[in-house]
Ligand SMILES: Nc1ncnc2c1ncn2[C@@H]1O[C@H](COP(=O)(O)OP(=O)(O)OP(=O)(O)O)[C@@H](O)[C@H]1O
């Protein structure tokens with residue numbers, strides 16, 4: 001069980017309100033990702049759920065019981081820290097055993113769970129090493145192992161992959177997703193990397209300055225961002241925004257169109273522009289195109305093999321089905 | 335210091351200092367060893383004939399030697415015990431967020447700056463004196479018989495005075511160690527269900543192990559040669575009950591004017607100190623290279 005509900009939760013550090021009152025419901029077994037720019041309060045929110053910080057106002061409910069006053073240990077949650085926070089003087093085995101030792105679980109049961117976790121996480125050969133003798137990815141897995149053996153109601157991850165290199169990050173991303181499928185336990189995952197959010201989440205919570213901007217599945221956020229912030233934050237490369245007369249044509253203050261929703265043609269199109277810098281990724285090519293009358297150049301996606309060069313004139317046509325319209329208050333127009 | 339040239343240049347540069355240090359150390363050491371083999375008493379000047387191992391024999395078989403050894407060990411062990419345990423407790427206390435933290439920390443360090451003779455005298459006359467001392471007044475106020483510290487529990491009194499002096503040192507080092515503990519580790523252990531005692535036992539104490547080792551090593555070196563506190567308070571007495579090895583050497587060479595005997599005692603003290611040092615290094619030095 002791992003149903004978590006935040007009701008009117010608010011957090012101030014001294015006079016500074018980091019999280020204005022906020023409501024959020026996390027269903028049992030869900031993989032929820034908190035995403036947002038640095039300093040927006042993701043870690044703080046996670047620590048409020050964990051009980052490592054006291055809420056200023058509001059209640060935290062876990063499985064229907066008020067847990068606001070409970071100490072972290074009594075909440076039945078396990079956390080994986082950004083710096084892993086392994087105990088340096090203990091072997092991997094003792095690190096993983098520590099929460100069970102604290103819970104006074106019988107020795108044989110401890111052994112069974114350690115070998116099970118070690119098998120799942122490929123740590124069997126490293127059980128007798130110290131954390132200092134492991135690579136970053138292995139330490140990460142030990143931290144996850146220490147969380148798994150407690151059989152918690154929910155896992156909390158605070159940017160667990162940010163210290164790993166790009167290749168390892170992709171690998172660990174898959175491993176964590178797989179772990180979630182196998183354990184079917186609630187997971188709350190904090191990241192500022194929207195690719196991690198899109199690929200792993202059942203539900204994404206987009207935060208800005210402590211405020212929830214939108215909650216939804218990755219595709220909902222991609223298809224129907226509720227405001228300019230979410231529209232700009234989700235999707236890579238970023239959505240293009242156009243204001244002024246072009247937006248007025250669509251009865252909006254701002255229109256947004258993703259790079260992948262613009263058709264490129266050499267002969268004709270709605271907009272005409274000059275090709276600027278391009279990025280060839282092999283499968284795709286992204287161009288910066290300066291369109292007459294637009295304040296900012298547009299980013300446009302084309303196939304991997306197109307023959308366009310710096311300074312060429314091209315014609316662009318936005319895919320009108322995929323056009324996002326926003327009003328002056330930056331909210332989405334239906 | 336990567337190339338051969340820079341290494342030999344470095345050696346050349348430090349050689350004057352090394353030679354000076356060696357001379358500084360070797361001359362007194364050789365003289366002490368030399369004197370320890372002479373029959374050399376200031377009361378009977380004149381010829382100082384070679385005496386062989388006589389000085390060593392008499393020093394080691396003197397009944398006060400045994401007592402001095404026991405006192406030295408008790409003194410060092412007692413002070414170490416009090417300062418390490420007390421230092422850990424004070425460090426834990428000072429690590430708590432509280433009002434006026436900076437001032438309190440400086441005040442806690444203050445005893446370390448008081449000279450040993452001064453603190454010995456202050457304790458003797460203002461605290462432990464049965465008539466004028468504060469402890470005596472308190473005891474009288476409670477209707478109890480005032481304790482005459484230096485005649486009833488002389489060694490323990492010295493241990494208390496020296497502990498008071500060294501407690502700040504231990505506290506300071508252990509506090510620094512405690513403050514360098516990663517907060518996330520503590521939070522992780524909190525999530526893992528460790529209560530405050532388990533957190534102390536399994537996380538903080540192992541983290542402080544290295545600092546504790548350093549405290550023990552450094553203090554042992556200084557505590558073996560405690561002298562001023564004994565001189566100004568008990569003069570080694572009553573009897574020999576507060577005479578440690580250092581004080582015994584002082585008695586032999588400067589009160590009995592037996593330079594030869596005193597030198598022999600000095601050499602024995604050097605050997606003992608080295609044995610203790612090697613023993614300590616072996617026993618707890620492991621902690622240092624982990
Ligand atoms: N103990 C604290 N005291 C005062 N302010 C704090 C404290 N902890 C966090 N803050 C402030 O709260 C805000 C949110 O911090 P938080 O650590 O939650 O950000 P974050 O979203 O996790 O950022 P990042 O992606 O960089 O980790 C920041 O502006 C930070 O300065």
Ligand SMILES: [Mg+2]
Pocket residue numbers: 042043044158159
């Ligand atoms: Mg953070």
